[in-house]
Amino acid sequence: MFLEPKESILNLNAYKPNFGASNLKKLIRLSANENALGYTPRIDKELKIENINRYPPQHSAELIKTISKINNLDQNKLILGNGSDDLISVIAQTFLKPGDEAIYTEYGFLQFPQSITIAGGEKKIAKDINFHVSVDNILKLITDKTRLIFLANANNPTGTFISKNEIYRLINSIPENVLLVYDxxxxxxxxxxDYIDGSELVEKYNNVIMLRTFSKLHGLAGLRLGWGYSNSKIINYLMAVRGPFSVNSIAIEAGIIAMKDIDFQNYCYDFNIKSMKFMEIELKKLGINFIxxxxxxxxxxxxxxxxxLAKDAVLFFKNNGVLVREMNVYNLPDYIRVSLGTEEENNYFLKLLKKFITQNDN
Ligand SMILES: Cc1ncc(COP(=O)(O)O)c(C=O)c1O
Structure with missing residues (x-):
């Protein structure tokens, strides 16, 4: 008889990003919320690939020091991970046993339910209101079996965030033995x-962990590097569960360089604001509703x-060399999620969108 996995894994599907090949040679990837501007050019100049015959440090003091200095955080409260995905599953494995409940939000990040299931926990979904996380709906789900609340702020795929006041209302209303995973x-x-990244919560409350990543604005998704910030007791538990060498030497070196390049970070921030405004104006002109x-x-x-339906649009874009993400897993068959690209990519996307709409409206 074939060996079966544990029960919680039997019907689990692998996470499926839309990275498939297009019919055309040039592929514009607007499906994974990466940084279209790339990463700091300093990495190509300064990164040395050396000593890779040696295991990486389990806990890179230099990267931890850099993160703590630039973000004004306590070094003893930091943990590094192989992307924040890694830390999400380490947290679920550390705190959930079968029968324990973990809450996440209706249009929350897909790795939350995945990690809860793998750990053997029970998933509880808090309904969103108008594509915004509802603190009241989260609070309604709390029972004496609740262990974790996964909350992405800002959230993927909606892009919305909930205010500082709402976050404080949440943390002040949950029991101390429930951990808020603030992604x-x-x-x-x-x-x-009106937005907080979660670090101030960690300083004030023992039951919060903030997660951050180098995959988005820092442009290092391919290297897999993320970090968490929480009280040192929680960090020590997570370190015991996390793979001893899960963060590789090259990611560590690149992370140090990226974290220090504030000019590149500002450039990406400014570009994102500018592109978002442009897209909003153009989408309105086309009569497309968006969040x-x-x-x-x-x-x-x-x-x-x-x-x-959006799936036809996804196919149309793909056939024209652009990958966007459909939202059927969220039961949103009319929606697509589109990452911002370079100026040229955004213009090309809009041109295609216009063509698609015109074709379908006639
Ligand atoms: C809310 C959220 N958390 C975490 C991640 C994953 O980040 P990483 O690449 O660090 O695993 C993503 C990536 O899309 C995300 O949208």
């Missing part, structure tokens, strides 16, 4: 007094043009 993957794109986003992607609703 701030897009924090670098948001400079708004106002604070991140580097936009969730668009194509249902105004009733004759087609």
């Amino acid at each position: 701030a993957a897009y924090a670098e794109y948001i400079r708004n007094d 106002n986003s604070s991140a580097n992607f936009i969730l668009m609703n194509l249902s105004e043009h009733k004759k087609y």
Whole structure:
């Protein structure tokens, strides 16, 4: 008889990003919320590939020091991961046993349910209101079995964030033995007094972990590097569960260089704001409804043009060399999520969108 996995894995599907090949040679990837501007040019100049016959440090003191200095954080409260995805699953494995409940939000990041299931926990979904996380709906789901609340702020795929007041209302209303996993993957794109990246919560509360990534504004998705910030007791538990060498030497070196290049970060931030404004104006001109986003992607609703579903649009874009993401897993068949690209890519996307709409409206 063939060996079966544990029960929670039996019906689990692998996470499927839309990275497939296009019919054309040139592929514009607007499907994974990456940084179209690339990464700091300093990496190509300064990164040395050396000592890779040696294991990487388990806990790179230099990268930890750089992160803590630039973000004004306590070094003892930091953990590095093989992308924040890695830390999401380490957190689920550390705190969930079968029967324990973990809450995530209706249009939340897909790795949350995946990690809860793999760990053997019970998934509880808090309904969003108008594509915004509802603190009340999260609170309604809390029981004495709740262990974790996964919250992406800003959220993927909606691009919306909830305010500082709402976050404080949430953290002040949950029991101390429930950990808030505050995923701030897009924090670098948001400079708004009403937004918090979660670090101040970690200083004030023992039951919060903030997650960050080098995959978005820093442009290092291919290297897999993320970090978490929480009280040192939680960090120590997570370090025991995390693979001892899960962060590789090259990612560590690149991360140090990227974190220090504030000019490149500002350049990407400014570009994102400018591109987002441009896209919003152009989408309005085309009569496309979208959710106002604070991140580097936009969730668009194509249902105004009733004759087609988003999956036809995804195929049309793919055949023309552009990858965008359909939202069927969220039961949003009329929506596509489109990452912002370079100026040229955004213009090409809009040109195609216009063509698609015109074709379908006639
Ligand atoms: C909300 C959110 N968290 C985490 C991640 C994953 O980041 P990483 O590449 O660090 O695993 C993403 C990537 O799309 C995301 O949208």
